[in-house]
Amino acid sequence: MGKALCKRLIEEKHHVVAILKPHGTEIPYSTHNQIISLKMDLANTIDYKAVSETVESLCRRSRYSQLNLIHTAAIFRKQRIDFPCTSKEISEIFQVNCVSVYTITQTLLPWFRKVNNGTIIGISSNLTKRVNSNTSIYTASKYALEGLIKQLAYELGRYNTRCNIIAPGYFRSNMSLPLPKQKINEIKLKTPLGRIGTTADIVQSILLLLSSNAKWVTGQTILSDGGNSLGF
Ligand SMILES: NC(=O)c1ccc[n+]([C@@H]2O[C@H](COP(=O)([O-])OP(=O)(O)OC[C@H]3O[C@@H](n4cnc5c(N)ncnc54)[C@H](OP(=O)(O)O)[C@@H]3O)[C@@H](O)[C@H]2O)c1
Numbered sequence: 001m002g003k004a005l006c007k008r009l010i011e012e013k014h015h016v017v018a019i020l021k022p023h024g025t026e027i028p029y030s031t032h033n034q035i036i037s038l039k040m041d042l043a044n045t046i047d048y049k050a051v052s053e054t055v056e057s058l059c060r061r062s063r064y065s066q067l068n069l070i071h072t073a074a075i076f077r078k079q080r081i082d083f084p085c086t087s088k089e090i091s092e093i094f095q096v097n098c099v100s101v102y103t104i105t106q107t108l109l110p111w112f113r114k115v116n117n118g119t120i121i122g123i124s125s126n127l128t129k130r131v132n133s134n135t136s137i138y139t140a141s142k143y144a145l146e147g148l149i150k151q152l153a154y155e156l157g158r159y160n161t162r163c164n165i166i167a168p169g170y171f172r173s174n175m176s177l178p179l180p181k182q183k184i185n186e187i188k189l190k191t192p193l194g195r196i197g198t199t200a201d202i203v204q205s206i207l208l209l210l211s212s213n214a215k216w217v218t219g220q221t222i223l224s225d226g227g228n229s230l231g232f
Pocket of ligand 1: 096175
């Protein structure tokens with residue numbers, strides 16, 4: 001989904017600094033002049049200097065009217081209490097899914113102050129609204145992310161920076177396991193809008209939060225799941 005988002009951001013004339021996992025999947029248009037890629041493993045020490053210097057060089061090149069941090073990276077491990085992950089895996093899940101948002105925000109704080117018009121968007125999951133099998137640590141990391149974003153909304157409001165969450169339901173991606181047809185039909189039946197979500201649906205919701213139409217929205221979790229979490 002991060003890659004689809006980069007493509008849309010470029011189309012919308014944004015300048016993008018994309019943080020990609022070393023040896024991970026590439027973005028096909030990485031040579032586009034509106035995009036700078038930084039290779040970083042968010043599970044390990046983040047190269048704060050590289051992030052800060054890249055954003056600084058962009059901000060110096062021209063006057064930007066808005067600074068946005070959109071964090072889409074996450075690790076999912078199929079896991080439950082009687083089928084555990086190691087403590088190293090649990091730390092990695094929390095590090096990538098939540099803590100890295102905090103550390104990147106800290107790095108960019110001088111720029112959020114300076115630009116004084118920012119957004120931070122984290123991607124959670126509608127699993128924070130209901131229970132599911134085999135997802136406890138992943139879901140816990142998404143609850144942590146939602147708590148963090150609310151706190152950042154409180155702390156960064158003074159720099160006119162809005163912090164919100166998009167919480168998707170199931171959509172097809174590399175992460176979401178290819179589900180059996182029967183499971184897909186079950187999800188459709190329990191989704192008022194009657195279909196499975198797409199990356200484009202989630203990207204549209206992110207763009208909504210980026211836009212000035214959402215300039216009075218902060219500290220919120222916006223569900224983007226076709227109503228699946230309403231529960232019926
Ligand atoms: N798909 C769903 O049904 C669903 C539902 C609810 C919420 N979400 C959330 O939506 C967001 C996007 O997920 P997706 O479904 O599009 O899955 P995805 O394609 O697997 O996206 C996850 C991204 O995180 C990157 N990543 C993982 N570990 C990293 C690390 N250590 N350092 C840097 N990058 C790392 C991956 O890089 P590589 O590609 O290089 O491995 C990948 O691009 C996630 O936050 C996910 O939790 C997804």
